[in-house]
Amino acid sequence: MQLDFIWTLLISLGLTLALELIFCFAVGLRGSRNLTVVILVNILTNPPIVLLNYILGKTSDLPPFLIITVLEMSAVLVEGLYYRSYGENIKHPFALSFCANAFSFLTVLIINHIV
Amino acid sequence: MKYISLKRMAALAFTCVSLVSLLCGYALADAIFAPEDDFYNSHAGECEYVNRDYYANGESGYTEFFTKPNGSSLGFADNGELFHIQFSYKLGDELWGLAEYSVNGNKLIARNGDVYKTAWMRFSDITPKFDYISFDEAHSSEYKAYEGEYSELSGVTNIVMWTFPNSGESNGTIDQVDENFAVGSVYTDIDGVQWSFVSYYYGMRNFWICLSDPTNTDIAAKDVPPVVFNTPEPGSQPESTANDMTTVIIICVAAAMLCTAFAFALLKKKKNQNEETK
Numbered sequence: 256m257q258l259d260f261i262w263t264l265l266i267s268l269g270l271t272l273a274l275e276l277i278f279c280f281a282v283g284l285r286g287s288r289n290l291t292v293v294i295l296v297n298i299l300t301n302p303p304i305v306l307l308n309y310i311l312g313k314t315s316d317l318p319p320f321l322i323i324t325v326l327e328m329s330a331v332l333v334e335g336l337y338y339r340s341y342g343e344n345i346k347h348p349f350a351l352s353f354c355a356n357a358f359s360f361l362t363v364l365i366i367n368h369i370v
Numbered sequence: 371m372k373y374i375s376l377k378r379m380a381a382l383a384f385t386c387v388s389l390v391s392l393l394c395g396y397a398l399a400d401a402i403f404a405p406e407d408d409f410y411n412s413h414a415g416e417c418e419y420v421n422r423d424y425y426a427n428g429e430s431g432y433t434e435f436f437t438k439p440n441g442s443s444l445g446f447a448d449n450g451e452l453f454h455i456q457f458s459y460k461l462g463d464e465l466w467g468l469a470e471y472s473v474n475g476n477k478l479i480a481r482n483g484d485v486y487k488t489a490w491m492r493f494s495d496i497t498p499k500f501d502y503i504s505f506d507e508a509h510s511s512e513y514k515a516y517e518g519e520y521s522e523l524s525g526v527t528n529i530v531m532w533t534f535p536n537s538g539e540s541n542g543t544i545d546q547v548d549e550n551f552a553v554g555s556v557y558t559d560i561d562g563v564q565w566s567f568v569s570y571y572y573g574m575r576n577f578w579i580c581l582s583d584p585t586n587t588d589i590a591a592k593d594v595p596p597v598v599f600n601t602p603e604p605g606s607q608p609e610s611t612a613n614d615m616t617t618v619i620i621i622c623v624a625a626a627m628l629c630t631a632f633a634f635a636l637l638k639k640k641k642n643q644n645e646e647t648k
Contacts, residue, residue: 257437264622288637292637296636298626299634334589
């Protein structure tokens with residue numbers, strides 16, 4: 256792995272942050288504290304997921320779909336836990352986490368398909 | 371994953387250029403096939419066309435493949451495996467070659483079917499297969515100009531195309547020659563057999579024909595210089611020479627996670643203070 260992989264991590268994080276912030280704002284999440292939590296949970300989960308996906312893809316024989324599914328579900332779980340613990344008045348933290356991740360994941364899939 | 375593939379961007383750009391070319395009625399004959407390689411796509415203008423076969427021949431007994439010049443290691447090929455180098459790229463003082471390869475177990479092998487990838491390797495780790503260019507380098511001083519009128523080939527069918535004189539390796543046959551056929555140099559071998567070089571004939575490039583016996587498919591290889599391959603030490607395993615930054619990147623990610631955890635701790639503290647003041 257070369258140092259330019261850092262760029263991959265930064266682009267992935269930037270895109271995910273933009274999409275999940277748009278989603279959370281669209282579903283009515285407000286307040287600087289909640290939006291800070293959205294940013295922090297993504298910094299916490301996105302880089303390790305992109306890194307693990309790369310390493311597992313290179314070093315294991317597991318199917319890519321399985322690797323992505325397990326990693327994304329882990330992200331949903333961790334982000335849900337943080338929304339529940341640190342968010343303010345988030346009624347359904349795990350549903351929010353699942354939907355935000357699904358939105359960003361599917362949006363990028365669509366962008367990839369179009370491009 | 372949550373990032374856009376560079377390949378897809380390149381594919382879009384290529385499609386746009388193709389469409390524009392078609393709309394403008396502009397096309398290039400004998401186009402060079404561009405490999406699907408991210409580094410090549412972003413440095414095509416700095417790459418040189420090679421189009422020659424090379425044997426893997428690394429000093430350690432193995433040849434290492436990389437994602438790009440000085441990039442990450444992709445694995446190793448055994449010395450003696452033959453690869454087709456399409457392009458070269460000079461990075462500093464080092465020349466790198468781009469080839470297609472397939473994977474067989476944990477070994478990298480020459481492209482096998484439609485499942486293949488591209489990789490870069492150091493020219494210092496590969497040895498060219500003796501071909502028409504090598505022959506030219508060794509024998510060009512012995513060439514003479516052709517002064518006949520192709521009477522040797524008149525009415526002859528199935529003329530064998532050889533990679534170079536006495537190579538023992540042919541690339542098929544020509545049904546018959548017409549007025550567009552022209553030879554360049556003529557080479558007479560030690561047995562007095564005459565050969566002539568053809569640079570182009572209906573899409574076929576850089577081959578030799580035996581003027582003395584144009585239809586003989588059984589001319590055996592003779593005096594082809596052998597390749598000396600480096601062999602690995604008994605029991606040795608290939609060792610990567612790549613400048614691997616995996617540990618540094620893992621540390622960077624771990625540091626980002628630690629900082630985030632610290633930020634969460636501050637948030638928690640602030641929340642607790644707010645609750646106490648209420």
